[in-house]
Amino acid sequence: MKFIEQVLVYSLTLLVITSNAQSIKSPSSDWLKTNTEKCFDWYKYLHANPELSSQEEKTSTYLKAIVSNFGYTIIDSLGLHSFAAVLKNGNGPVVLFRTDMDGLPVKESTGLPYASNQFVQQNGKSVSVMHACGHDFHMATWLSAASILSQNKKSWSGTIIFLAQSAEEIAQGAKGVLSSNQYSKLPKSDFLFAIHDNSELEAGTAGFCNNYAMAGVDMMNITLYGKGGHGAAPYKTIDPILLAANFITELQSIVSRNLSSNDPAVITVGAINGGEIGNVIPNQVDLKLTIRSFDQKARAIILNRIKTIGDNLARAAGLTDDKLPKYDLLDMTVPAVYNDPILGEKLKKSIVQHVGASAVKEVPAVMIGEDFGMYSGLDHAIPSYIVWMGTQTKNKIDSYTQQKKDFPTLHSSYYYPEFEEALPASIKIVTACLFDLFK
């Protein structure tokens, strides 16, 4: 066969496959016909009633009550308010689908009829709470998928674990689950799956990023010491403000000069506190940093260089070894999220087949962190994937593009998913993926 004929036959075969593919009904279609309003009610209730990280008691009770009615066995005590709903349905793979449950300390500005008015008292202050990261959207998708799988047991075989996780925003949830005794008693997962809503993608599209998709996160507090004194006689002091200024500037050389240009990383000093008044040189300055990286070796280089630069600048300023900076790596470290490429291709195929080729979109990696990456381990032993889920309508995207406006980002008090379009689409995409993972 000549090349041009080969191309023709290949194109025709593709055409047949694609048109057949689009005629395959999504397993969620029937469910959505009768349950869309119910799922919207779940979403609106969850949006209006957010709770802060590790305080998700009511949210967890709400989810448990609903999934228990679907016939799932509840496994409690997975750390904080985390729990699992398990359904064993014959032989086959074990698939874990995680949702997070926590909101953020943000005062909602969306003006939506179902906006959150919730607040909690913290340290004598009233703190507003909002689902500004869309975890309410994840939970509504999760509940719907749990209902669909329980109603369609003839269409799959294996064990599904619906995991509801506390405290994602403060990186304590996955850690709590993994270190709990109960987690080790759950069936060992063959595949790990999660979604995260996306503030820019169109509803009905799923964003894929194979390999490293979200950055590893470290949070560090650093205290720089000095020798305080009169602001008019700095030569009699060791000025920690000047030391901090040099240190912060020098930190920016790590990414640009110590890491390979193939290793994306970020070092941000988000807080600097020292001194009270212009004519007093203080004794110390406190810094708060976030460090983002993908590769473990790059992370090690960054941590090492921060200490080397800090110690040696302090020495150069005249400080003795007992006054070198103090580096506190906070207990909030999460590894980078690694999306298994083979699993990614399998999920894409399922979505193309059941939802359509236009539902799959390639997206770049981001420096945002997620503790979902912890479940597959540092060696990525269990194939794991987190899919970005579109939440904007096409009209809104067009109008924002025309006006050259940016969408409110995740964590913004103005962000919300256009749930009436996005939620049914998310349910279709997720169930297409879950059913196929059992094949």
Ligand SMILES: [Zn+2]
């Ligand atoms: Zn978030």
Ligand SMILES: [Zn+2]
């Ligand atoms: Zn989130």
